[in-house]
Amino acid sequence: MWDEATNDDPAAEWSPVALRGGAASLKLPSGWRRLSRDDGGLAFQSPGPNPVDLLVSITTYRNPYGVKAEEAIQYLDRENVLPHGIAPSEDAEDDRRWIAYAVTQPPDRQIFVWKVADFQPPDTVRVVTVQLLVPETSAAAPDLEELIDRLGEEAARVEFHDPTAPVPVTPVTMRNVAHGENVRFRLPWDWQVEMEGELSVFFREEADTGTLRVAVHAFPHTAEGGEALAQMVLRQTAEQFADGPDGRVGKGSLEFLREGEVLARFSTEGEEDGEKLYFHLWLRGSAADGQTTLALFSLAMPRDRGGSDLERATLAMLETEIRNAALGPGAEEVEDDDEPDEEGTA
Structure with missing residues (x-):
């Protein structure tokens, strides 16, 4: 050269x-x-x-x-x-x-x-x-x-x-956010975040614009042949989620992404504190590198916003960002360094 x-x-x-x-x-x-x-x-x-x-x-x-x-x-x-x-x-x-x-x-x-x-x-x-x-x-x-x-x-x-x-x-409209150390995704800059027990709760300050709750479950599978078994269990879990988590009635779908990763969706009606809501749920799952990670996303929107431009735009944005979310333990913390000696995944 x-x-x-x-x-x-x-x-x-x-x-x-x-x-x-x-x-x-x-x-x-x-x-x-x-x-x-x-x-x-x-x-x-x-x-x-x-x-x-x-x-x-x-x-x-x-x-x-x-x-x-x-x-x-x-x-x-x-x-x-x-x-x-x-x-x-x-x-x-x-x-x-x-x-x-x-x-x-x-x-x-x-x-x-x-x-x-x-x-x-x-x-x-x-x-x-x-x-x-x-x-x-x-x-x-x-x-x-x-x-x-x-x-x-x-x-x-x-x-x-x-x-x-x-x-x-x-213009900068999106920023990286995370729940714990096992899921990272993007949301618009004007979304705020609070902790609600083990959940991360994301919302806009403007009323009636929806509330997104995120939970993560992660567990290792290090035994011989464990990853293949974990991927099979992950597929079954995603199928059950798309059919209706906890027996709920609604509409669901399932998509297999990269090897060992799934995206399941489910939408249903419900109430929370007397308010009538639409619930849009996603399960992003990964079984790779010795760990199964299940990230659960739940968006609650007022039912009178159903079919509105706001709801359609919010759902389209979340569908994209949840699909592209980074799951799993990821790389270990690195030392400050200006040399390209760390490997990542693009």
């Missing part, structure tokens, strides 16, 4: 590159070929018979609820794909936060990712993302480790500037 025939010192082959009208800049390999990219970012490819690809972008977020550096994960993991335990590192001198991780992308590629967030209170955050795409044919290159180390160093040193021209702004 390095053109050592022309320069024995790879460090000398890096030069500053500006992003989005000068909103940020960092050093990148100067001898790499520039490729086209439609989203306003930059793409480069290394020379040689087994190249790697480098993608660089900057995104400006505006959050009307205000920005806080301690909430960096909301901007560094917008899609809620990181394993549990990966926390942003921080710069002691300013409000900069960053994360670095590696993922495997089937069938034959690794991706090394660095993200750096720069906070501009009261409402703006800028995030630079650097991605190194390494196909299997390049994974054994003798200089790959050196390249990864250098990219991590340069990403940590990225410089943010006032852009010379207006830049696109992405």
Whole structure:
């Protein structure tokens, strides 16, 4: 990947590159070929018979609820794909936060990712993302480790500037939330959370907009052949849930997701404290990596809101976010580090 025939010192082959009208800049390999990219970012490819690809972008977020550096994960993991335990590192001198991780992308590629967030209170955050795409044919290159180390160093040193021209702004509407250590998903920023015994209760301050309760049950299955048995039991549990939990009468459905994961739904009518309600229930289950995790979601909506635009929008949002929820124990807590030595799942 390095053109050592022309320069024995790879460090000398890096030069500053500006992003989005000068909103940020960092050093990148100067001898790499520039490729086209439609989203306003930059793409480069290394020379040689087994190249790697480098993608660089900057995104400006505006959050009307205000920005806080301690909430960096909301901007560094917008899609809620990181394993549990990966926390942003921080710069002691300013409000900069960053994360670095590696993922495997089937069938034959690794991706090394660095993200750096720069906070501009009261409402703006800028995030630079650097991605190194390494196909299997390049994974054994003798200089790959050196390249990864250098990219991590340069990403940590990225410089943010006032852009010379207006830049696109992405509004922030969703944030990551969790119940305990075994389920993480996203909700709109204006949803509040309280604990009600063993339940997490999410709600808007506006009246009659629904209340979401979340509970999680998790237990190990470490015996030989335990995972196959656990997946069978999980399927049976999901089928029973879709038929009506606790014998309730209503409408249910069942969907099998990735191997060892299910999503069951059930809707019914009921009352709570004398109020007539619709209850929309979801069961997201996972039986993998030695643990079965059952996440139960229950949305209570006033019956007079049935069929309203609010109910349809809320149900569509929750269906998407519950489907994409991260389940299970996830990764262990990691040390603060700007090197991509942790593996995750994208």
